[in-house]
Amino acid sequence: MRPIIVPPCQAACPINTDVRGYVSAIARGDAEEALRVIRRVNPLPSVCGRICTRRCETACRRAQVDAPVAIRALKRYAADLAIGQSFFTRPLSSYPEKVAIVGSGPSGLVAAHDLALLGYSVTLFEARPVLGGLLSEGIPKYRLPKEIVQREIGAIVSLGIEVKTGVRFGKEVSLDGLLWDFDAVFIAVGSGKGIVPQCDGVDLSGVFSGVDFLKEVDRGDRQAPGRRVVVIGGGHTAIDAARTCIRLGVSEVTVVYRRSLEEMPAGKEEVLRAEEEGVRFVYCAAPIRFIGKTRVERVRFARTALGEPEESGRRRPVPLEGSEFDLEADAVILAIGYAPDAEEIKEAGLKVGERGTIVVMDETGATDITGVFAAGDVVTGPMSVVDAMASGRKAAGAIHRYFRRIPDNAFDRLVSLRPLETSVTAAIQKSERQEPSLLPREQRTTSFDEVESALDHEQARREALRCLNCGAGATVDGECAACLNCVRVCPFGIPAMGAQTVEIDVAQCQACGICAAECPACAIHLKDDARYPMRPGVDRVLEKAREESPDIVVTGFYCCFRHPLGPPVERHALSWIPVLCLGRLRESDILYPFEVGAEGILLVSCRDEECRFGRGVRLLAERVERVKTILDDTGIGGSRLSVVAGDDECDRFIRGIERLGINPVRTGKRVAA
Amino acid sequence: MIVAEAKPFDEIKEMVNGYRKVLVLGCGSCVTVCMSGGQKEAELLAAALRIARGIERREATVDAKTILRQCDEEFVRQVRDELSSYDAVLSMACGAGVQGMNEWLRNVPVLPAMNTRFIGLCEGQGKWVEVCAACGDCVLGVTGGICPVTSCPKGILNGPCGGNKKGRCEVSPDVPCAWVLIYERMKERGKLEEFKKERAAKDWSKRQRPGRYTHRP
Numbered sequence: 001m002r003p004i005i006v007p008p009c010q011a012a013c014p015i016n017t018d019v020r021g022y023v024s025a026i027a028r029g030d031a032e033e034a035l036r037v038i039r040r041v042n043p044l045p046s047v048c049g050r051i052c053t054r055r056c057e058t059a060c061r062r063a064q065v066d067a068p069v070a071i072r073a074l075k076r077y078a079a080d081l082a083i084g085q086s087f088f089t090r091p092l093s094s095y096p097e098k099v100a101i102v103g104s105g106p107s108g109l110v111a112a113h114d115l116a117l118l119g120y121s122v123t124l125f126e127a128r129p130v131l132g133g134l135l136s137e138g139i140p141k142y143r144l145p146k147e148i149v150q151r152e153i154g155a156i157v158s159l160g161i162e163v164k165t166g167v168r169f170g171k172e173v174s175l176d177g178l179l180w181d182f183d184a185v186f187i188a189v190g191s192g193k194g195i196v197p198q199c200d201g202v203d204l205s206g207v208f209s210g211v212d213f214l215k216e217v218d219r220g221d222r223q224a225p226g227r228r229v230v231v232i233g234g235g236h237t238a239i240d241a242a243r244t245c246i247r248l249g250v251s252e253v254t255v256v257y258r259r260s261l262e263e264m265p266a267g268k269e270e271v272l273r274a275e276e277e278g279v280r281f282v283y284c285a286a287p288i289r290f291i292g293k294t295r296v297e298r299v300r301f302a303r304t305a306l307g308e309p310e311e312s313g314r315r316r317p318v319p320l321e322g323s324e325f326d327l328e329a330d331a332v333i334l335a336i337g338y339a340p341d342a343e344e345i346k347e348a349g350l351k352v353g354e355r356g357t358i359v360v361m362d363e364t365g366a367t368d369i370t371g372v373f374a375a376g377d378v379v380t381g382p383m384s385v386v387d388a389m390a391s392g393r394k395a396a397g398a399i400h401r402y403f404r405r406i407p408d409n410a411f412d413r414l415v416s417l418r419p420l421e422t423s424v425t426a427a428i429q430k431s432e433r434q435e436p437s438l439l440p441r442e443q444r445t446t447s448f449d450e451v452e453s454a455l456d457h458e459q460a461r462r463e464a465l466r467c468l469n470c471g472a473g474a475t476v477d478g479e480c481a482a483c484l485n486c487v488r489v490c491p492f493g494i495p496a497m498g499a500q501t502v503e504i505d506v507a508q509c510q511a512c513g514i515c516a517a518e519c520p521a522c523a524i525h526l527k528d529d530a531r532y533p534m535r536p537g538v539d540r541v542l543e544k545a546r547e548e549s550p551d552i553v554v555t556g557f558y559c560c561f562r563h564p565l566g567p568p569v570e571r572h573a574l575s576w577i578p579v580l581c582l583g584r585l586r587e588s589d590i591l592y593p594f595e596v597g598a599e600g601i602l603l604v605s606c607r608d609e610e611c612r613f614g615r616g617v618r619l620l621a622e623r624v625e626r627v628k629t630i631l632d633d634t635g636i637g638g639s640r641l642s643v644v645a646g647d648d649e650c651d652r653f654i655r656g657i658e659r660l661g662i663n664p665v666r667t668g669k670r671v672a673a
Numbered sequence: 674m675i676v677a678e679a680k681p682f683d684e685i686k687e688m689v690n691g692y693r694k695v696l697v698l699g700c701g702s703c704v705t706v707c708m709s710g711g712q713k714e715a716e717l718l719a720a721a722l723r724i725a726r727g728i729e730r731r732e733a734t735v736d737a738k739t740i741l742r743q744c745d746e747e748f749v750r751q752v753r754d755e756l757s758s759y760d761a762v763l764s765m766a767c768g769a770g771v772q773g774m775n776e777w778l779r780n781v782p783v784l785p786a787m788n789t790r791f792i793g794l795c796e797g798q799g800k801w802v803e804v805c806a807a808c809g810d811c812v813l814g815v816t817g818g819i820c821p822v823t824s825c826p827k828g829i830l831n832g833p834c835g836g837n838k839k840g841r842c843e844v845s846p847d848v849p850c851a852w853v854l855i856y857e858r859m860k861e862r863g864k865l866e867e868f869k870k871e872r873a874a875k876d877w878s879k880r881q882r883p884g885r886y887t888h889r890p
Binding site for chain 2 (some may be wrong): 479481482483484485488489518519520521522523586587588592594595630633634636637643665666
């Protein structure tokens with residue numbers, strides 16, 4: 001196993017999305033490329049852009065400076081630009097094997113997608129009339145609109161996947177039957193059975209499971225369950241059920257959780273949204289009895305104290321004696337977890353684990369029956385959507401290797417970059433996180449309209465520029481002369497003398513490019529150079545500009561941090577090249593457009609004190625003076641180069657260039673400097 | 674370290690005027706460290722020459738390259754064939770490099786793009802100061818590690834002279850008096866007694882040129 005060092009966001013993502021890759025594409029205004037990067041690993045980007053549990057954001061090192069990059073919102077921004085658009089097509093050649101996938105939740109969908117792209121015939125079986133599992137029935141539409149889900153599923157199915165809905169595993173199809181018709185079976189039926197607490201009165205009418213409730217609401221056959229509803233649990237299902245009740249017109253909704261807010265799996269943001277909508281929360285209380293004649297009237301709770309940490313790392317709630325209290329309720333929703341349907345599994349002849357799950361041999365999802373694989377909730381118990389997707393991906397890979405008799409490969413192990421040193425975080429400029437706007441409260445409590453909107457273009461560009469480009473920084477090659485200039489210029493104090501050459505710690509480098517521009521040996525390279533190719537970029541821009549404006553071409557370099565939305569002004573004669581901080585421009589980069597025929601060069605930089613990297617602007621000014629001298633010496637004239645701040649200055653500069661006329665390199669006539 | 678700086682552009686341009694295909698050759702040692710003659714500067718000078726020649730409608734083949742050291746034949750030999758395809762090599766090395774190159778690269782003229790200035794120290798990013806005159810008879814052991822031969826414009830061995838004004842040299846207010854610096858350094862080290870001792874004249878015969886050195890005579 002070979003460790004590959006990746007940014008923390010990518011290492012944290014269960015499907016290892018190249019987060020930095022797509023965020024930087026958004027930063028430079030290329031949302032299409034961003035989506036392409038996302039789609040390489042994720043066939044459900046608009047779904048994930050809404051409801052992903054975003055471990056990437058928990059891992060994001062921006063949080064060490066201010067707040068994590070709003071990665072999920074950026075994913076949604078990119079994904080929503082082309083929902084359901086196909087990026088990949090089925091391969092022309094295909095394998096003969098046929099695979100049955102049972103269950104069309106996130107795990108089954110990703111497996112179907114991957115296997116279809118590998119060239120297998122895939123048939124997807126689903127018990128319900130619609131595909132998507134929990135995505136279609138379970139996650140409320142105010143968080144995840146159903147047409148989004150269906151469009152993304154549509155794109156997956158369009159890869160040539162055969163779909164059989166209304167077919168229940170164990171009823172309409174059996175495992176034996178499937179094994180007769182297919183070469184492999186992948187079981188991803190999820191875990192749809194709500195767990196019921198062992199207390200008196202749980203059978204009273206008016207006490208029901210949160211999962212079932214949410215499914216019924218999504219199917220459209222559920223009214224308000226009562227006037228006063230108590231929801232028991234602290235996961236997404238509990239909060240979803242509570243917020244759904246509000247939308248159905250329930251006047252009093254209380255969520256009771258046995259631990260504190262800190263331990264709550266749903267997350268603080270979800271709780272905050274629910275509270276805004278009028279949901280009440282009671283922490284550290286566990287139900288001990290449901291009271292009522294035939295229908296529930298009250299629930300008795302005991303206060304809990306948090307004891308020793310459990311296996312999960314969360315502290316175990318211990319009921320406190322004599323702390324009982326009652327909450328009145330005409331309906332109780334249980335959302336304390338759910339488990340697979342053990343009967344279905346047992347009947348199929350598969351080995352059943354402790355909580356009714358399918359027992360698999362290893363992480364490939366192979367079961368003890370040859371050719372039968374299983375993954376997702378049905379194997380592990382409830383997991384997040386993105387984890388389920390990852391499990392589907394692994395299973396698809398395992399099925400492919402099983403068919404092709406490829407030995408289980410040693411997966412490359414992704415290792416996260418270390419955290420930033422405090423000396424580095426102290427030098428990083430703070431930048432406010434962009435939050436998506438929310439539906440007004442009144443609209444939220446009366447409709448199932450989506451609560452969160454996408455970031456707008458400006459927000460997305462600004463937010464993407466907050467990314468620290470972890471791991472995309474500078475590397476030093478063998479030409480290093482150990483002159484120590486990089487050590488002296490780095491605003492973050494990162495380069496350090498190694499045994500023979502300078503070494504730049506990839507975990508700490510902020511990718512400003514200042515050292516590379518100052519390196520007298522051209523021995524420092526930025527990993528993101530490929531994404532900002534300076535010279536081919538200039539060639540392309542100039543060629544295009546020359547077609548449109550044959551007389552005067554002015555090349556402008558502008559700082560993306562100062563102008564996140566694109567060029568500061570649009571003028572006929574001006575052609576722009578975006579640069580992530582002009583402090584990375586070498587003298588020769590500035591000179592180059594003149595060599596290939598530009599009439600003038602305009603540099604739009606930040607003000608000195610605004611520079612994201614502290615000293616980029618100052619170093620640029622020094623380099624510009626140097627280039628002006630060269631321009632005077634060569635006969636082009638230093639006045640064809642200028643650093644400007646505002647629009648009117650741009651216009652004045654262009655007028656000045658018009659007076660100077662065309663670049664003498666093009667005419668061959670030496671013009672007085 | 675040897676510090677060199679580029680000649681004025683016009684002089685360089687004039688020097689390579691008669692040559693059609695020119696290679697600007699950076700040196701990867703001292704002049705890279707002092708930022709004046711490494712790959713980055715070689716590329717920049719080549720670009721400037723291309724532009725200047727372009728304006729004059731002349732053949733504009735001016736390339737840039739760098740080798741680790743121009744002052745050793747072994748390094749030069751590695752690129753001899755490649756360099757032979759040029760009409761001239763414009764060397765960004767110190768005078769030693771230019772002379773070595775001319776010696777080992779007989780078929781191509783090697784021209785100096787630099788003026789070799791001094792043996793110096795870095796005073797902060799992008800700034801160097803001369804500190805050693807290569808006199809051949811070092812006195813640093815009795816001057817607190819500050820060289821009066823280099824840092825005093827007169828090079829006197831028993832200073833300061835009457836030209837010292839508030840610690841600055843009469844030659845220029847920008848130049849600190851080396852002997853005041855030496856006094857302060859020795860005071861700091863508790864060696865003022867030594868400072869008061871008279872220093873005998875140096876053996877200037879050691880500076881006879883050309884200097885020679887043999888490791889195992």
